[in-house]
Amino acid sequence: xxxxxxxxxxxxxxxxxxxxxxxxxxxxxxxxxxxxxxxxxxxxxxxxxxxxxxxxxxxxxxxxxxxxx
Numbered sequence: 001x002x003x004x005x006x007x008x009x010x011x012x013x014x015x016x017x018x019x020x021x022x023x024x025x026x027x028x029x030x031x032x033x034x035x036x037x038x039x040x041x042x043x044x045x046x047x048x049x050x051x052x053x054x055x056x057x058x059x060x061x062x063x064x065x066x067x068x069x
Contacts, residue, residue, distance in 0.1 A: 009044050022048040025060055 031039035
C-alpha cells in the first residue's frame with residue numbers, strides 16, 4: 001500500500017478487484033472542506049455501486065463541488 005509513514009489507497013487495485021461488477025468513483029476531500037482544522041491529511045472516499053442493479057441519478061463529484069461553492 002505505502003510506506004510506514006504514509007499510506008495511500010491504491011485505486012488500480014480497487015479497480016482490479018471490483019471493477020468487473022461495480023462502477024467506482026473516488027471522491028477526494030480536504031479536511032478544510034468539512035470544517036476540520038485538527039486533521040492534516042486529505043481523505044478519499046470510494047463510492048461503488050453494482051453496474052446491473054443501481055442507476056446513478058446524480059454525479060457525486062459534481063454534488064460535492066457544488067456544495068463547496
